[in-house]
Amino acid sequence: MEKPFAPACERNREPILALLSERFADRRRVLEIGSGTGQHAVHFAAALPHLVWQCSDVAAHLPGIRLWLDEAGLSNTPAPLQLDVNDGLPRGDYDAVFSANTLHIMAWREVERLFEALPETMSPDGLLVVYGPFNRDGRFTSASNAAFDAALRAGDPQRGIRDLEAVDALARGAGLSLLEDREMPANNRCVSWRRG
Ligand SMILES: C[S@@+](CC[C@H](N)C(=O)[O-])C[C@H]1O[C@@H](n2cnc3c(N)ncnc32)[C@H](O)[C@@H]1O
Numbered sequence: 001m002e003k004p005f006a007p008a009c010e011r012n013r014e015p016i017l018a019l020l021s022e023r024f025a026d027r028r029r030v031l032e033i034g035s036g037t038g039q040h041a042v043h044f045a046a047a048l049p050h051l052v053w054q055c056s057d058v059a060a061h062l063p064g065i066r067l068w069l070d071e072a073g074l075s076n077t078p079a080p081l082q083l084d085v086n087d088g089l090p091r092g093d094y095d096a097v098f099s100a101n102t103l104h105i106m107a108w109r110e111v112e113r114l115f116e117a118l119p120e121t122m123s124p125d126g127l128l129v130v131y132g133p134f135n136r137d138g139r140f141t142s143a144s145n146a147a148f149d150a151a152l153r154a155g156d157p158q159r160g161i162r163d164l165e166a167v168d169a170l171a172r173g174a175g176l177s178l179l180e181d182r183e184m185p186a187n188n189r190c191v192s193w194r195r196g
Contacts, residue, residue, distance in 0.1 A: 003071070004064035008101075009039040012188065016040070016100065016131055017047055019182060019190050023129055027051055027096040031089075031121060033114065034102035035080060036061060038068030044098075045077045052076050054094070056083035085114040089121040097122060100131040103167065104149075107158035115170035119195070128176060128193045131184065134164040142187040164191065 024030065028051065035041050035055035045053035053076055055065050065080045081090060085106065097118065103111050118128065133145050140146040145161055152159040168178055168191075176193035184190050 001063060001067065003067045004037040004061075006037045006039060009037065009043075012100075012131070012185070013040060013043045015184050016190065017044055019184075019192075020044055020048065020098070020129065023127060023192055024048060024051060024096055027127065029092075029094045030054060030096040030098055031092065031094040032056060033083065033085065033089075033097065033099040034105070035065050036101070038065035038080070040100060041065070041077060042068050042072040042074065045074050046072065049074075049076055051096075052078065054078055055080040056090075058082070058084045085110050085117065088113075089117040092121045093123050094121050094126060095123045096127045096129070098129050098131075103130065103132060103134075103162045104152060105159055108162075111162065111167065112170060115167075115174045118174045118176070122195050124196055126195045127179075128171070128195075129190060130167070131190045132188055133161045134167070134189045134191065135161055136164055138163055138165075145187050164189070167191070168193075 030051050031054045032041055033056055035057045038055060041053050041055045057065060057080065059082050062080050062082060069077045149161045164181065171193045176195050179192040179194050182190045
């Protein structure tokens with residue numbers, strides 16, 4: 001099996017790392033939800049060696065993630081966890097949770113489950129950072145995001161770019177407060193919340 005490769009990860013990893021370097025400077029244990037290929041994990045874990053970076057994804061992605069982790073041979077990337085948000089999140093003491101490009105892929109009910117389960121996995125002062133496309137005030141932020149949303153929904157009507165306000169309402173329901181909504185290249189955003 002060849003390592004899976006997502007070109008977008010090569011393009012977005014430096015801007016995301018710049019934000020995580022600030023945001024996660026005082027963090028110790030990160031749970032990544034929907035690690036995908038594992039490319040982000042090896043890049044971020046190598047650059048942020050003070051963190052333990054715990055990858056996770058549904059079962060089908062784990063072999064590919066293992067290939068990336070094994071090749072990188074980092075000491076701060078434990079074996080990936082099998083994690084489907086429909087089954088809840090691991091009970092734990094993660095002081096940070098990170099997820100990239102997942103909320104528009106999950107069905108809305110799955111996004112709700114993710115946020116409902118966050119308090120089980122996050123420490124009382126935990127941070128959540130979510131990267132990806134979002135709508136603002138019920139509107140697409142670009143024509144390319146509108147086209148992307150149409151393509152997503154044509155493939156699966158349960159997918160689609162989420163409204164940041166609706167996601168923030170779920171976050172507030174889970175006891176999280178919005179810290180920052182940062183614009184990122186290519187009409188993406190990095191949204192940070194703090195528990196408590
Ligand atoms: C577009 S990929 C993004 C992967 C990676 N984070 C990135 O930015 O390249 C969406 C990811 O969400 C994961 N995902 C979708 N539904 C999920 C669920 N119910 N529970 C956990 N992960 C899920 C997929 O398996 C996939 O890895």
